[in-house]
Amino acid sequence: MLIKDVRVSVHRFKNAVPLINKPIEDDFRIICEIETDEGHVGIGMASRFLWHGVAAVVANHLGPAVIGMDPRDLEKIHARLQPLISERGAMTGINLAGLSCIDLALWDIIGKASGRTVAQLLGGAKDYADAYVTYGFAAFETEHLIEMARILIGRGHTRLKMLVGTARGLVEDARRVAAVREAIGEDILLAVDANEGLRPEEALRIAKMIEPYNIAWFEDPLNRVDARDLGNLRKRTSIPLSAGQMDGHSLRFREWVEHDAIDIFMPNSMYNGGMTETRRVAHLSQIYNKPLSDAGGGGVWCLHHVAGFRNGTLAEIHLGTEQVEEQMFVDPPRAVNGRVAIPDAPGFGVTLNKDMLKETLVTA
Incomplete structure (x- = not known):
């Protein structure tokens, strides 16, 4: 061939x-x-x-x-x-x-x-991935955040992620997190993402403000996700830190590990060189006993690595990417009660x- x-x-x-x-x-x-x-x-x-x-x-x-x-x-x-x-x-x-x-x-x-599916080629740990939903956009007012969260929970989702480090300011962002947590209760997983938008002192400040709200992880908290600064932040907050969606090749993850800077590996195969590189990252995550997740709107391309490896945890459903895949593919994989099944067809299982x-x- x-x-x-x-x-x-x-x-x-x-x-x-x-x-x-x-x-x-x-x-x-x-x-x-x-x-x-x-x-x-x-x-x-x-x-x-x-x-x-x-x-x-x-x-x-x-x-x-x-x-x-x-x-x-x-x-x-x-x-x-x-x-x-x-x-x-x-x-x-x-x-x-x-x-x-x-x-x-x-x-x-x-x-x-x-x-075989790509998930099976990677090891076939599962034929599905549990998912979280990136939904908490800066464009939402607080009432929209709460309304959308309730809509998603009504669809069977139990894991949500919202943005912080927005133009609204740290204090307002923290208030929005508090409001969402109060509205959804303690049983729903809630994570935050700063999209590499904060200086170290800003990231620490908002981390301290939102620590009481049982935050599952703080994603890409710092400018350029600098390994030294990320390691310092990790020592000073109880919130687990995650990174890797934009420049998550194996050398970058090694740097984060060496600085004791990361709790959750989040590679994205659309940006890091592909599934071959994600496989290297996944093996590194297993060596260091870290969970392997997904971020950055990877959609179906990242679904497979979360399902394929034993330490795969959560795939991302991004409300923007979800709309794109509905247009791009004939029958894209869809979440049912917060879980996405790997398509039955071989390869990535999708048809343009x-x-x-x-x-x-x-x-x-």
Whole structure:
């Protein structure tokens, strides 16, 4: 089985904050399709940032380099691609996003060729993942946060995440957390996410304000999630810290571990170089006895690693990503009572909605 074609396209989807119908943002996806001489077509993807640049990297550099290679030879393929992505030093940003597109498509092919899901290829710990919902957007007023939380709980969800470090200010953010906790009670898991938006002193200040509200984790609390600062924060708060959605390659996680800075591993295969890199991160999380979760709107691409590994805990349902996947796929996986089943079909188990992709196609 050999790779005979690599195709890449950019698509723009629309989504909105529920209840208030405010656009979240223009949501771009870079979709890569790799076809083999045996007729298997694998799907890979990256998201949101520098979309034309990522597509150009795939089309002009990475795609041509893998033509004629066996998609199952992942180490051989990565050995060929690494010098193209970064001749020296660590690979980051657009480099890894381009690699993610290619690598995820390869895993999809390997699954389809073997008749197994990606979760099974990773170890098959479970055929599902329990999920949390990222819903607490800054655009919501406090009453919307409470109303939406109750709607989600009514749908069977018991794990919620909301944003802090917003333009509303730390004191108001803390008040919003308190209001949500009071409204939903103690039995519902509640986490917070600062999207790398706070200085160390700000992160510590709000952590102390919200510690009484039984916060499950504080995600990406600091600018650039600096390992030293994150380690210092972890020593001074009782809230577990998580990171990894945007630059979560294995060297970054090793740095966090070495600084005793992280409680929960949250890699995202759309940004870190793909499922091959996430597998390295997952093994590191097992070595250090840390839970393996998901963040960053990874959707179906991250669902599989949470299900595949024994220490996989929670997959993310992001209300924006959920809307995109409803448009992108013919029959995307959906949560039932807070749990998402791995699709029965091999690979990632999803089929692109070709009609919608025509409508959402972005041209240069």
